[in-house]
Amino acid sequence: MQISPISTLDEEINQIRQMTAKIVGEDVIPNEHLLRRGLENAQLWGDLVRKVKESGLWAPHLPKEYGGMGIGFLKLAYMNEILAWSPFSGPLFGIVAPISGNQKILVKYGTADQKKKWLEPLVRGETQSCFAMTEPDTAGSDPRSLTTRAVRDGGEWVINGHKWMVSNAKRADFAIVMCRTEDSDDHDANGRMTQIIVPTDTPGFDYIRSVPIWGQENDDHGELILNNVRVPLENALGRVGTGHAAAQDRLGAGRVYHCMNCVGQMWRAFDMMVRHAMDREVHGGVLSGKQFIQGFIADSYMDIQASRLMTIRCAEIMEQGLDARTDISAIKVFVPNAMTRVVDRAIQVHGALGVSADTPLEGMYRGARTLRLADGPDEVHRILIAKNVRKHYSSGQSWDFGL
Numbered sequence: 003m004q005i006s007p008i009s010t011l012d013e014e015i016n017q018i019r020q021m022t023a024k025i026v027g028e029d030v031i032p033n034e035h036l037l038r039r040g041l042e043n044a045q046l047w048g049d050l051v052r053k054v055k056e057s058g059l060w061a062p063h064l065p066k067e068y069g070g071m072g073i074g075f076l077k078l079a080y081m082n083e084i085l086a087w088s089p090f091s092g093p094l095f096g097i098v099a100p101i102s103g104n105q106k107i108l109v110k111y112g113t114a115d116q117k118k119k120w121l122e123p124l125v126r127g128e129t130q131s132c133f134a135m136t137e138p139d140t141a142g143s144d145p146r147s148l149t150t151r152a153v154r155d156g157g158e159w160v161i162n163g164h165k166w167m168v169s170n171a172k173r174a175d176f177a178i179v180m181c182r183t184e185d186s187d188d189h190d191a192n193g194r195m196t197q198i199i200v201p202t203d204t205p206g207f208d209y210i211r212s213v214p215i216w217g218q219e220n221d222d223h224g225e226l227i228l229n230n231v232r233v234p235l236e237n238a239l240g241r242v243g244t245g246h247a248a249a250q251d252r253l254g255a256g257r258v259y260h261c262m263n264c265v266g267q268m269w270r271a272f273d274m275m276v277r278h279a280m281d282r283e284v285h286g287g288v289l290s291g292k293q294f295i296q297g298f299i300a301d302s303y304m305d306i307q308a309s310r311l312m313t314i315r316c317a318e319i320m321e322q323g324l325d326a327r328t329d330i331s332a333i334k335v336f337v338p339n340a341m342t343r344v345v346d347r348a349i350q351v352h353g354a355l356g357v358s359a360d361t362p363l364e365g366m367y368r369g370a371r372t373l374r375l376a377d378g379p380d381e382v383h384r385i386l387i388a389k390n391v392r393k394h395y396s397s398g399q400s401w402d403f404g405l
């Protein structure tokens with residue numbers, strides 16, 4: 003993997019990108035066929051994690067006081083562009099959804115006791131967690147409609163509900179569960195939802211099955227029943243009634259992470275496509291000499307650069323602590339769709355090899371399609387963009403969005 007320094011970035015992030023590219027290019031990508039076998043190769047996983055930690059590249063999303071790199075949001079986006087070249091980089095560098103999202107939410111909203119009990123072991127890798135919001139019987143696109151309910155009984159919450167698509171539920175030691183708590187007497191006037199920490203071994207917390215998702219055979223997306231699950235009142239994360247706002251906080255950052263991840267994967271697909279097109283002889287010349295294929299190269303280049311600039315801009319807005327909601331929705335629609343096009347062209351150029359599991363392309367394709375649903379479907383984000391633009395114009399402003 004060749005990475006040139008970016009002249010507009012400082013030395014720290016250029017160095018981080020170089021070091022990341024060295025490990026991803028020399029140690030991770032050449033070993034992907036072994037890493038795919040997971041725990042069978044525990045020794046290799048352990049060696050690589052140790053190397054990442056010794057290089058000071060562990061948990062780039064977390065502040066230093068919680069064992070992370072403390073590089074902030076924008077630098078993380080630039081690093082993520084390199085990490086995403088391999089699907090194995092996330093776990094090897096300590097940044098895996100939904101655990102990393104839970105860590106961030108505990109950092110921001112957790113009490114000192116919650117941090118000690120739930121966050122610290124999670125960061126050390128001693129525990130696992132999941133985030134349970136979506137339900138089979140209500141629309142995930144409209145999270146205010148969810149029906150899982152938590153009511154107070156003495157010093158405890160009693161939770162009843164049905165969740166699914168809960169990534170990593172099977173391995174989780176605790177779940178952060180989004181509950182309707184409007185019956186509680188101290189709820190925030192603007193909110194009806196609260197996130198509550200639930201240890202997965204609590205009686206009544208029943209794991210039903212893993213919902214099989216294409217391209218994610220080794221991952222778990224659990225279906226859960228919560229039947230009179232009792233946890234202490236102090237397990238509420240943040241103020242009662244602020245769960246929805248906290249979830250948006252978490253998902254917003256996650257969406258930028260996912261989009262930069264898409265950009266990195268697009269670069270890899272593009273690299274594979276161009277190399278293959280330069281080598282493959284067909285009808286009296288190499289593929290890259292054919293105009294159809296040159297069109298693919300040009301269109302993919304434009305898709306990637308547009309996605310990259312939009313995502314970096316969004317990370318810049320977030321880094322400045324400004325309202326990035328419109329731009330988060332914009333990248334959440336644009337980038338996975340662009341990735342679908344870029345990977346589709348790369349598959350086409352590879353012929354049958356492109357749909358075989360001998361390359362990572364088929365997995366990328368399914369991942370990009372899935373991301374048009376996960377973390378909010380395209381339609382919902384389009385609606386949000388238009389809503390925010392109309393609000394902007396209604397308040398007397400115009401095309402100048404202060405960007």
Ligand SMILES: Cc1cc2nc3c(=O)[nH]c(=O)nc-3n(C[C@H](O)[C@H](O)[C@H](O)COP(=O)(O)OP(=O)(O)OC[C@H]3O[C@@H](n4cnc5c(N)ncnc54)[C@H](O)[C@@H]3O)c2cc1C
Binds near residue numbers: 170215223
């Ligand atoms: C791989 C994967 C991992 C996931 N991990 C988690 C997790 O860890 N935790 C968790 O809680 N959830 C998780 N989810 C769930 C995900 O966030 C939801 O699937 C998503 O929010 C959409 O909700 P839904 O499936 O209920 O679709 P619905 O809300 O039923 O929507 C169905 C479709 O309706 C359309 N639509 C919706 N609203 C409108 C509108 N206003 N106008 C026009 N069309 C509209 C969209 O096309 C949408 O795709 C995961 C999903 C996937 C695929």
